[in-house]
Ligand code: ATP
Ligand code: MG
């Protein structure tokens with residue numbers, strides 16, 4: 001590729017709404033361009049990265065025996081009604097109507113459609129096992145799309161679905177995928193961890209997330225350096241003994257709707273002194289009066305620090321109490337309540353608040369809270385007694401660093417991760433709901449045993465950048481770099497020798513199968529180098545008249561602090 005024919009468009013500054021480094025760098029390097037909230041153009045450079053990610057995934061999926069197909073982005077609601085997800089899924093599922101008023105969804109995942117294919121096409125146990133996969137656009141109307149491709153609304157996922165005749169077969173299919181995922185993530189050249197994840201009631205231990213390690217990751221992962229124990233926080237908490245730290249959540253159970261406290265009561269209970277002691281308690285209410293004071297009849301949430309995640313509820317202002325009070329993040333809310341924020345409803349106070357001393361606040365205990373699901377509430381919801389510092393999310397948990405690992409082999413450590421893949425044993429959940437069966441060797445119909453396996457194709461480049469960057473820009477691993485190498489000729493338009501050498505080297509590298517770009521834009525060296533460092537091409541070769549006189553080029557890896565001289569004749573071997 002020649003840069004003059006390609007499209008390169010870099011920015012000195014990132015737009016102000018980009019919060020994390022991968023988002024900033026992807027915008028600055030011209031990999032993506034925002035169209036709408038959580039919806040991005042994949043620009044030519046970005047698309048090259050995505051295509052490389054896809055190619056690795058496709059190769060390893062095929063190697064593992066999966067078969068590629070492609071299912072429609074727009075899917076009829078009927079199938080989603082069969083499993084109940086059309087109604088159950090909530091606002092993340094984008095529902096649309098056609099000109100005849102028929103309901104459709106834009107696929108956030110494809111269990112329904114693939115199960116429909118299976119029940120029509122897989123008649124006999126002799127056709128099993130089968131694993132269908134696609135690399136296809138997804139849409140999830142995320143509550144808070146953010147961080148660019150990291151949490152988009154429209155994104156690309158590789159999703160695979162296995163069909164087996166019995167649980168043993170399904171477990172073998174699951175293991176084959178778990179292995180394939182290790183090969184895939186090894187090939188990306190990123191530091192990652194496969195961690196046990198919660199599989200709900202059915203899956204036993206058969207759910208793993210693949211987490212790229214990055215300090216900015218949204219997920220907390222728990223591992224033991226002395227053994228191979230690793231789990232996401234949710235799973236680790238489910239396994240943890242209920243120690244001295246207060247348990248934040250209780251299992252959801254049906255209880256009668258509790259009495260609701262009025263805001264006036266709660267404001268009185270809290271009292272102004274709390275403003276000096278509790279740093280980040282939030283009052284949110286369904287209504288405020290014109291002065292901004294709580295005027296609703298219900299307190300909706302009382303939550304710990306974080307971002308303003310609950311944008312459809314208003315912050316209630318108790319005079320003097322508003323400063324420093326913020327909303328919790330979704331992850332924190334989920335960790336505390338064991339349910340999505342959307343399920344939080346009126347809280348019935350069972351005990352009054354007691355203000356003890358500076359920062360030592362006995363917050364309300366044993367709440368009942370719930371639910372915008374009829375008659376569903378949580379009982380015995382409690383806060384941690386001490387409010388954590390902003391970075392110490394782990395302190396909110398029932399599992400903290402230094403705890404004994406469940407296998408008894410050492411102490412737990414906690415780090416942050418970005419979920420880039422997920423493998424999941426589904427059992428017969430979807431095949432039963434959709435009555436998808438095959439005939440077994442005795443001619444009896446049986447429900448398929450299923451598994452599903454996702455990889456965030458467009459999230460992966462963002463995760464790679466979170467993990468690998470410096471102040472100058474992105475540092476791509478070779479496997480997914482938009483170009484593996486760049487040739488930067490200095491003074492190409494003035495020097496015939498430089499031009500000829502650059503063209504020849506370019507042709508030689510192309511012939512050797514190296515994904516190289518020749519920067520023939522005629523930029524000055526400083527601007528040219530800054531562009532490629534921002535874009536993050538791993539290998540740079542600089543040609544200059546002076547160097548060529550000694551038959552030398554300058555080679556610099558993106559991670560090197562200085563260039564080294566390499567004989568022009570040796571550079572190809574140097575790159576290989
Ligand atoms: P998250 O916990 O981040 O919301 P998820 O558990 O909802 O992800 P899955 O349903 O397991 O996601 O989907 C499989 C993969 O798709 C995820 O592991 C992730 O890499 C990717 N993915 C999910 N949601 C998004 C999104 N909004 N933007 C980009 N990639 C996503
Ligand atoms: Mg999600």
Ligand code: MG
Pocket residue numbers: 419
């Ligand atoms: Mg997840």
Ligand code: MG
Pocket residue numbers: 419422
């Ligand atoms: Mg997941």
